[in-house]
Amino acid sequence: MTTGMEGLEVDALSITYPIGQGPFRPRLELKAVREVSLSIAPGKTLGVVGESGCGKSTLARGILRLQRPDGGTVRWNGQSISDLTDDEFRHVRPEMQMVFQDPLASLNPRMRVADIIAEPLVTHRPELSGSKRQALVAKAMERVGLLPDMARRFPHEFSGGQAQRIGIARAIVLEPGLLICDEAVSALDVSIRAQVLVLLEELQQTLGLAILFISHDLAVVRYIAHEVMVLYLGRVVEHAERDTLFANPKHPYTQALIGSVLSKDPEIERSHEVPRIGGELPSPIDPPSGCPFNTRCPLVQPICRQTMPALVVQPDGSQVACHVVEAQKAA
Template identity: 55%
Template sequence: MMAQANVAEDTLLEIKDLKKSFSIATGLFGKPLELKALQNINFTIKKGETLGIVGESGCGKSTLGRCILQLIEPDAGQVLWLGKDLMSLSPKEMRQRRQDLQIIFQDPLASLNPRMTVGEIISDPLRTLRPELNKRQRQERVVRVMESVGLLPEMINRYPHEFSGGQAQRIGIARALVTEPKLIVCDEPVSALDVSIQAQILNLLADLKDEYGLTLIFISHNLSVVRHVSDRILVLYLGRVVELATGDEIYSTPKHPYTRALLTAVPIPDPKLARERSIDALKGEIPSPINQPSGCTFRTRCRYAKDYCAEQLPPLERIPGNRQVACLRWEQIESGEAEPAA
C-alpha cells in the first residue's frame, strides 16, 4: 500500500482516453467532415520528468500539448493535474492553475507582441496570474528570469524586432518561467532556429529544468533533438500513440516500424550503418486524418504489413521492460521472422 501511495504522489500529470476531433467544412451545403486529431491518448508524467513527443507534421503533437493546457477543449477523456481533472474546472478555477502550466511556442518572434517591450512581455503573465505582486516585485522577478535565460537586464526596454531568433526564444522561455510553473509544454521550441542555436537552447532548457525543478513536455518532429532532452519518448502517428519507452530504449531497440523509420531519418556518420538501416526508411506520405486507413493506420506505409493489419486496430499493449507498443507484428519484426516487402 505504501508503494502505491508513493507512485501516486510522484505523478504530476495523467492523461486518460483523451480524444479531439475537428469539424471541417466542405462547402456551403456539404456535410462537414470529421478530422480525428487525437484518439484514446493515455500516459502519465512524473515530477521532474521530461517526456518527448515525436512524430511527423499532422500527427497531433501540438494539438495534444494544447489540449493538456486546456488551450483547446478536448472532446472526451481526462487531463488529471495532481489528481484533479482540469476539464471539470470552471474558467476561474482554470485561471488559478495557469501559473503552474505554461507553454513555449515554436516561432519565437511570432509569439511575441511587437508593440510591447521585453519587460512588458515577460511580466504580462504576472499581471494576470499573480495580481498580488506590486510593480517592484514584478520587475525584480522579470530581471531574475532574464538573467536565468541569458538575457542582460539592460535589454528590458527593447522591442522584439531588435533580437535574433535565438534571443527571441529566450524571451519566450523567460515569459513561461516567470510564474514559476511546475510544467512547461515546449512546442517545437528549436525547429525555427539554426542548428548551432538549437544546441544552445536545448542546453539552456536542461539547465533551467534543474534550476527550477521543472517538468517538461518536449514536442518535436526530430528524434535526434528529442533524444538529448527526454527521459521517455512517446511516438505519435495519426493521433494515436504507437510506442512509449525510455529514450535509451527507443534509440537502441525500437519496436514499432514507424519508430524504426523515424530513426532512419536521423543522420549518422557511418556510411555502412546508414546503408544497413535504410531498409526501414519511411515511404510515402502520411494519410489524411479525415480518411484514415482501416486497422493499423501505419499499414499503408509499413514494409512489414500483412492483410490482417487492415482488419484489426493494434492495441497499445505493455511489453517486457515496462514499455508500450501498438503493432501486431513487433515480435516477428524484432526476431527477423517478418520479411519486409521489396
C-alpha cells in the same frame, strides 16, 4: 477526483476537429488525437515525436484546454482539470506554460522585453507591487541568460535565439510546474539550438519542471527527453524509456523514423540503408481501417487492415501497438 500523483497525467485524451461545416458540405471529422495517455513527473521530460499532421500540437492544445477534448481527462498534481470551469481553471493555468516554435512571431512587437516577460504576472498575480514584479522579471531574465540592459528593448532588436530566451523567460516567470515546448528549438540555428537545449536542461534542474517536449527532430529528442512517445495519425504507436526506444525500437514506424535520421558522420551516412517505408501520411480525415500505419508498413499482414492493434506493455517495459510485434512474441 484527485490522485496522489504529482505532475501531469493524461488519460485517454481524444480531440476531434469538425471540418467542412456549411450548408452544402458534408460534415467531416478530423480525429486529431485518439486516446492518448501519458504522465510526466516533476523534473522529467517526455518527448513526443511524429511527422507533420500526427497530432503532436493538438495534444499540447488539449492539455492546456486551448482545444476542447471530446474524451479523456487531464490531471495536474492529482487534480482533474478537465471538469473545472474556466474560472477555476484560471487558478491552475499559471502552473502550465508553453514555449512556441517561432520566437519572434510569439512576442508582441510593440512591447518592451520587460513588459512581455511581466505580462503573465499582470494577468495571474495582479496583487504584486510594481517593484516586486520588476524583481521577478529580472530574476527570470537572469535565469535564461538575458542581460539586464535588454529589458527596455523591443523584440525586433533581438536575433531568433535571444527572442526564444525571451519566450522562455515569459514562460518561467510564474515558476510553473509544467513547460510545454512545441517545436521550441526547430526554428533556431544549430549553434543557438544547442544553447537553448542546454538552458532548458538547467532550468529543469533548478525549477523541477516537468517538460512535454514536442519535436520532429529525433536526435534532439534523444538528447533532452527521459521518455519518448511516438504518434502516428493521432495515436500512440510506441512509448518507452529514451534508451530503450532508441536502442531497440519495436514498432515498424518508429524503426523507419529512426532509420531515416541522417548522421553528421559521412562514413556512416554514405552506407546508410534507407528504410523501406512506402508512400506518405494518409489523410487524417479518412484514415485507413485497422492499424493506421498499414498503408506504409513493410511488415503489413491481413489482420493489420482489419483490427486496430492495442497498445501492449512489452517485457522491457515499453508500450507498442503492433500486430506483428505481438505475433512475433507469440511465436
